[in-house]
Amino acid sequence: MPVTAPLDTDGFVVSATFLGDVAAFASGEGSVFFAGGPETQTPVHKNGLLCATPSLDGKALITGGGDGKICKVSADGSVEELAEQPRKWIDLIAAGPQDSVAFASGRTAWVRLKTGEIKEFQLPRAFAGLAFAPKGMRLAASRYDGVTLFWVNAAGDPQELSWKGAHGLVTYSPDGKYLVTTMQENALHGWRLADSQDMRMTGYPAKVKSVSWSAKNKYLATSGAQAAILWPFTGKSGPMGQAPLELGVRGDSMVTTVCCHPQEEMLAIGYQDGMVMAVRFHDNAEVLLRRPGAGPVSALAWDKKGNRLAFGTEEGAAGVITLVD
Amino acid sequence: MSEAADSRIPVTVLTGYLGAGKTTLLNRILSENHGTRYAVIVNEFGEIGIDNDLLVESDEEVYEMNNGCICCTVRGDLIRTVENLMKRKGAFDAIIVETTGVADPAPVAQTFFMDDDVREAAKLDAVVAVVDARHVQQRLKDTKEAEDQIAFSDVILLNKTDLVSAEELVGVEAAIRKINPYAKIHHTERCQIEIGDVLDRGAFELDRILDLDPEFLKKAEHAHDHECGPDCDHDHHHHGHDHGHAHDHDHPDHECGPDCDHDHEDTHSVKSFSFTAGDLEPKVFFDWINQVTQIQGPNILRMKGILAFKDDPQRYVVQGIHMIVEGNHQRDWKDDEKRESRIVFIGRELDGAALKTAFEACVAE
Numbered sequence: 001m002p003v004t005a006p007l008d009t010d011g012f013v014v015s016a017t018f019l020g021d022v023a024a025f026a027s028g029e030g031s032v033f034f035a036g037g038p039e040t041q042t043p044v045h046k047n048g049l050l051c052a053t054p055s056l057d058g059k060a061l062i063t064g065g066g067d068g069k070i071c072k073v074s075a076d077g078s079v080e081e082l083a084e085q086p087r088k089w090i091d092l093i094a095a096g097p098q099d100s101v102a103f104a105s106g107r108t109a110w111v112r113l114k115t116g117e118i119k120e121f122q123l124p125r126a127f128a129g130l131a132f133a134p135k136g137m138r139l140a141a142s143r144y145d146g147v148t149l150f151w152v153n154a155a156g157d158p159q160e161l162s163w164k165g166a167h168g169l170v171t172y173s174p175d176g177k178y179l180v181t182t183m184q185e186n187a188l189h190g191w192r193l194a195d196s197q198d199m200r201m202t203g204y205p206a207k208v209k210s211v212s213w214s215a216k217n218k219y220l221a222t223s224g225a226q227a228a229i230l231w232p233f234t235g236k237s238g239p240m241g242q243a244p245l246e247l248g249v250r251g252d253s254m255v256t257t258v259c260c261h262p263q264e265e266m267l268a269i270g271y272q273d274g275m276v277m278a279v280r281f282h283d284n285a286e287v288l289l290r291r292p293g294a295g296p297v298s299a300l301a302w303d304k305k306g307n308r309l310a311f312g313t314e315e316g317a318a319g320v321i322t323l324v325d
Numbered sequence: 326m327s328e329a330a331d332s333r334i335p336v337t338v339l340t341g342y343l344g345a346g347k348t349t350l351l352n353r354i355l356s357e358n359h360g361t362r363y364a365v366i367v368n369e370f371g372e373i374g375i376d377n378d379l380l381v382e383s384d385e386e387v388y389e390m391n392n393g394c395i396c397c398t399v400r401g402d403l404i405r406t407v408e409n410l411m412k413r414k415g416a417f418d419a420i421i422v423e424t425t426g427v428a429d430p431a432p433v434a435q436t437f438f439m440d441d442d443v444r445e446a447a448k449l450d451a452v453v454a455v456v457d458a459r460h461v462q463q464r465l466k467d468t469k470e471a472e473d474q475i476a477f478s479d480v481i482l483l484n485k486t487d488l489v490s491a492e493e494l495v496g497v498e499a500a501i502r503k504i505n506p507y508a509k510i511h512h513t514e515r516c517q518i519e520i521g522d523v524l525d526r527g528a529f530e531l532d533r534i535l536d537l538d539p540e541f542l543k544k545a546e547h548a549h550d551h552e553c554g555p556d557c558d559h560d561h562h563h564h565g566h567d568h569g570h571a572h573d574h575d576h577p578d579h580e581c582g583p584d585c586d587h588d589h590e591d592t593h594s595v596k597s598f599s600f601t602a603g604d605l606e607p608k609v610f611f612d613w614i615n616q617v618t619q620i621q622g623p624n625i626l627r628m629k630g631i632l633a634f635k636d637d638p639q640r641y642v643v644q645g646i647h648m649i650v651e652g653n654h655q656r657d658w659k660d661d662e663k664r665e666s667r668i669v670f671i672g673r674e675l676d677g678a679a680l681k682t683a684f685e686a687c688v689a690e
Contacts, residue, residue, distance in 0.1 A: 011414070012414060028412030028413050047379070047413075049412070066381075066409075087382065091405065106402075107384065126384060126405070128405075184404075314414075
């Protein structure tokens with residue numbers, strides 16, 4: 001039976017992450033809470049914490065806040081300030097290779113390199129999502145009417161991928177072949193980067209706010225329906241012409257957060273009512289991990305081995321569920 | 326959304342042309358001791374004193390929804406700002422959105438109806454316009470935005486009244502009334518106003534739509550003694566009721582208020598039309614209102630109505646912005662209340678005569 005160690009944070013759980021064995025929960029109120037380490041709570045941002053993402057080496061949590069600061073928070077509770085853009089709300093953040101960090105506010109994005117050097121990028125409309133390519137220093141920025149791909153270090157014009165409408169989150173497939181955005185309308189849009197072939201993934205009853213790539217690159221799991229929708233990215237054309245998997249179907253609650261297991265073909269699903277389930281891809285076998293309560297699930301994260309799952313909700317409930325000791 | 330469990334954050338949209346006094350009003354609201362904590366969304370960080378309030382800078386990013394409808398626009402920056410504010414739930418009680426002087430309030434309002442996440446988190450309370458009594462006539466001549474802001478408002482602060490003569494003020498108010506007959510108008514100097522007259526208005530709440538609007542309600546009582554509503558009686562400068570349509574008093578009548586100006590020199594492109602009738606046939610009405618908002622949506626800035634449907638003991642209230650229409654039963658008609666259907670359209674290039682004919686065709690046999 002899974003065992004849950006609960007934790008109360010004071011605010012909206014913006015993200016959950018494992019930093020080694022320690023689970024870190026970024027709270028919208030401005031602190032990072034820890035479970036399993038010496039620290040229990042570290043104040044990071046004064047005017048709210050708006051975004052957080054683990055560094056690529058998995059050793060730190062990078063956060064952005066309403067105080068315009070970008071901070072690096074370690075499992076021991078230490079906080080290093082990486083950059084500051086005074087009076088800006090930093091609400092987009094992405095961790096890149098070589099300890100680089102991208103962050104944005106309005107129509108400007110910045111990339112901070114390991115050396116501390118900061119490069120600035122501008123768009124005519126607001127940045128809506130940021131993601132680094134899996135290889136090379138390339139930054140994808142979603143925006144109104146498409147995505148712009150910037151080279152961080154090399155000169156040269158950015159590449160534009162156009163598709164009408166307001167794009168939100170942006171994510172590269174782990175093999176770097178596809179780029180997918182969530183949209184303001186209830187849909188995803190994707191591009192096959194080799195030839196900029198468009199792909200539309202629609203049929204959602206709600207906006208897609210959480211996406212997660214499965215191990216081995218086979219599926220993109222998404223929220224936005226009363227089941228987790230998993231689009232297959234096998235074969236030449238990705239999901240085109242293929243039906244998605246629908247896992248964890250419920251009649252009475254929407255999926256709000258998805259997180260693929262790091263090794264197995266299995267998915268953790270968080271629902272609007274606070275329930276958390278783990279579901280296996282091939283036979284839809286379900287395990288209830290958390291009963292409903294304390295607001296919509298807003299964050300999920302597996303540890304590296306996939307033995308433990310951290311969760312958080314919009315009402316500040318959080319915890320670590322141990323599946324395998 | 327259930328009304329009982331409505332824990333959504335109220336949002337006041339503060340609009341008004343450059344220099345009208347928006348910032349003065351904002352300062353008043355923020356500095357008064359009312360115990361409410363505001364998150365204020367502004368376009369530029371200004372000189373506003375904001376010790377205990379959250380101030381957020383925001384661009385005016387208008388998105389067309391990708392559904393092919395040109396009037397279905399939302400403000401992308403607002404969606405994002407509200408989403409961010411929701412991560413700080415508990416840090417504030419209400420939101421004020423200050424728009425720049427040239428902003429169109431429609432995409433702001435529509436954001437609160439068309440984006441599911443925003444609609445879940447926040448509810449529009451009212452659009453408040455600050456109007457410069459001295460300069461508004463000129464603004465109305467040379468800009469479309471000033472007119473839109475007035476047309477869209479639920480509350481208007483006719484400000485800087487100390488800078489105009491009493492006579493001028495009458496003219497200014499008449500001009501405003503012609504565009505928007507149902508907004509609540511307050512005369513102010515330096516935005517001196519009771520905060521309660523600006524905030525917590527519930528102007529977009531269906532069951533309060535008309536409570537805020539005594540003129541709208543009063544009109545019906547006068548409909549048969551030919552009093553031309555709150556507007557015509559101020560309108561001295563343009564005509565003497567020589568419009569082409571008949572006022573037949575034995576019939577649910579077109580009120581010769583805001584729409585009396587058909588054939589007169591008039592620089593306003595926004596006009597309002599209000600009609601009254603008796604009991605309506607619901608199916609005919611809904612077919613018509615759906616059609617009219619689908620086709621003329623882009624030209625309809627605001628629409629509000631209170632309706633009596635045949636064999637229905639309850640009042641039905643309806644409101645619209647462009648193509649978005651919502652309606653619901655409000656309460657039983659009271660015994661001493663006259664069952665009467667009233668509707669107001671405020672918009673651009675609307676054919677008042679056609680609307681009137683169509684509305685009257687909804688009357689139940």
